[in-house]
Amino acid sequence: MKTSSQAPITSSELANLWIAFQEKTMMLRVLEHFIEHADHEGKQLLLSHYNGATKNIEMITSIFQQEGAVIPIGFTESDVKKGVPKLFDFLYDIMYLYLMTKVEMSLYALFTGMSYRKDIEDLFIGMTTESQLMNSQATQFLLEKGVLVRPPFVSMPKQVNFVQDKNYMDGFKWFSDERSLNTVEVSLIHHAIETNLVGMQLMIGFAQVAADKEVQKYLTEGMELSKKIEIDLGEFLRQSYIEPPATHAGKATASKVAPFSDKLMMYNTNLLTSFGLGSNALGSGFSLRSDLPAKMAFNAKNIFTFAQDGGKIMIKNGWMEEPPQIEDRNQLTK
Numbered sequence: 001m002k003t004s005s006q007a008p009i010t011s012s013e014l015a016n017l018w019i020a021f022q023e024k025t026m027m028l029r030v031l032e033h034f035i036e037h038a039d040h041e042g043k044q045l046l047l048s049h050y051n052g053a054t055k056n057i058e059m060i061t062s063i064f065q066q067e068g069a070v071i072p073i074g075f076t077e078s079d080v081k082k083g084v085p086k087l088f089d090f091l092y093d094i095m096y097l098y099l100m101t102k103v104e105m106s107l108y109a110l111f112t113g114m115s116y117r118k119d120i121e122d123l124f125i126g127m128t129t130e131s132q133l134m135n136s137q138a139t140q141f142l143l144e145k146g147v148l149v150r151p152p153f154v155s156m157p158k159q160v161n162f163v164q165d166k167n168y169m170d171g172f173k174w175f176s177d178e179r180s181l182n183t184v185e186v187s188l189i190h191h192a193i194e195t196n197l198v199g200m201q202l203m204i205g206f207a208q209v210a211a212d213k214e215v216q217k218y219l220t221e222g223m224e225l226s227k228k229i230e231i232d233l234g235e236f237l238r239q240s241y242i243e244p245p246a247t248h249a250g251k252a253t254a255s256k257v258a259p260f261s262d263k264l265m266m267y268n269t270n271l272l273t274s275f276g277l278g279s280n281a282l283g284s285g286f287s288l289r290s291d292l293p294a295k296m297a298f299n300a301k302n303i304f305t306f307a308q309d310g311g312k313i314m315i316k317n318g319w320m321e322e323p324p325q326i327e328d329r330n331q332l333t334k
Contacts, residue, residue, distance in 0.1 A: 006117060009067055013120050014324050016111040018072055020127070021060050022321065023107070024053045025074030026267055027100065033259040034093035037086035042094045042141055045134070049097060052130050059123055073321055079261040087205045087259050091147055092250035098138040098148075099198045103275045104131035147249035151190040152242050154183060180240045185292060189233050192296075193244050196233075199272050200226035205252035206265040215262045218313055222269055225306055229299050236292060263319035266310060273307040 009017070031050045038046055064071050088096070108128040115121040142148035181189070203223035210216040234244035258265075277300055314320040 006119070009063070009120065010116055011324075011326065012114045013117060014067075014069070016114055016124070017060050017063060017120070018323055020108070020111065020124075021057065021064075021072050022074050022267070023104070023271065024057050024060070025076070026079075026264060026271075027053050028057070029075045029077075029080040029260065029264055030096070030268070032080050032082075033084075033087070034096070036082065038093055040091070042091065045097060045137055045141060046093060048137075049101075049130075049134050052134070056123075056127055056130075063120070063123075069324070075264055075267070079264040081257075081259050084257045084259050085253065085255040087209065087253060087255050088201065089251055089253045090249050091142070091145060092201060092252075094138050094141055095147070095198050095247075095250040096202065098135060098142060099195060099272075101131045101135035101138060102195070103271065104128075105135060106275070142249075145249070147247050149194070149245035149247055151187060151245075154186075181236065181242075181292075186237070186240075186242065189236055189292075190245055193230050193233050193237075195272075195276070196226045196230045197245070197247065198250065199276070200230065201250055201252055202272070203269065206260075206269065208252060208254075208256055209258035209260075210262055210265060211258060212262050212317070214313060215266060218310060219265065219269065221309075222273075222306060225302060228302075232295055232299070236295075263314070263317070266314050266319060270307060270310050270314070273303055273310065276303050277307070 028050060031046055031053070035043065035046050035050060061071055105128060108124050108131060112121060112124040112128055115124055139148065143150075200223055203219050203226060207216055207219035207223055210219055230244070237244050260268075311320065
C-alpha cells in the first residue's frame with residue numbers, strides 16, 4: 001500500500017509492473033485450460049500457481065490504481081475457450097509449468113534489482129520466491145513420474161587444475177579431435193535442449209489450432225526452429241558420447257480446436273523466444289570452446305529474426321499492446 005510520503009513509481013518500475021501484468025494474465029488463461037482437463041495429482045500445483053498469479057495481478061492492479069495509471073488489458077476470458085478438447089496430453093501441463101516458472105524466476109529476479117520503491121521491491125521478491133518454489137515442486141513431481149531427464153553424471157574432480165593448453169578454447173579442428181566438453185558447457189547445452197523440447201511441443205499444438213493462416217505458418221516455423229536447435233546442440237553432446245535429453249511425456253494431442261486466441265499463442269511464443277535469446281547469450285558467455293559460442297550466436301540470429309517476424313504479425317493484427325510511453329518532448333514543444 002502506497003503511503004503519502006512515497007515517491008511516484010519510476011519508469012523502470014512502471015515498465016516491469018506492466019510486463020508482469022501481461023505475463024501473469026496470460027498464465028491465468030493457459031492454466032484455466034490445463035486445470036479444466038487435469039486428471040492427475042499435479043492439478044494441485046496448477047491451482048496453486050493460478051491462485052498465486054491471481055493475487056499478484058490484484059496487487060499490480062492496486063498499484064496502477066494508486067498511481068492513477070490506466071489498467072492494461074493483458075489477456076482476458078475472451079482469450080481462452082472453455083469446454084474444448086485438451087490440446088496437450090500426459091503431464092504436458094506440469095512440463096509447461098516447469099518451463100514457465102524458469103522464465104518467471106529470471107524475469108522477476110531481474111525486476112527486483114530494477115526496483116527502488118520498497119513496496120514494489122517486496123512485490124517482485126515475493127513473485128521471485130513463488131516462482132522458485134513452484135519450479136522446485138514441478139521439478140520434483142516430474143522426476144517422481146520419471147518424465148524429466150537429469151543432466152549426465154560425471155566423475156567428481158580430485159584436484160584443482162588450471163588450463164595449460166593454449167588450444168583449450170579452440171573448436172572446428174579438422175585434423176584432430178576437439179577437447180571434450182566441460183561441465184559448464186554440458187549444463188548449458190542440456191538446459192537449452194530441455195527448454196527447446198518443451199517449447200517445440202507448444203509450437204506443434206499452437207500450429208495445429210491457429211485460426212489465422214499466417215500465424216499457423218509462423219508457428220510451424222517456430223516448431224522447425226526449435227527442432228533444428230535441439231539437433232544442432234545435441235550433436236555437441238554426442239561428440240562427447242553423451243545422449244541428449246529426451247522424454248516420452250508431454251505431447252500435443254490431435255485436437256484441431258483452439259483453446260486459446262491467436263493473440264495469446266503469439267504472445268506466449270514471443271515470451272519464450274525472448275527467453276531463448278537470453279539463454280543463448282548466457283551459453284555464449286560461459287562456454288570456452290569456440291565452436292559452441294559460434295553455434296549459439298548463429299542460433300541467436302535465427303531466434304532474433306523469428307522474434308521480429310512475430311512482432312510484425314502481432315502489430316498487423318492489432319494484438320501488440322503498447323507499453324507505457326515516455327513523454328514526447330519534441331511533440332509537446334511544437
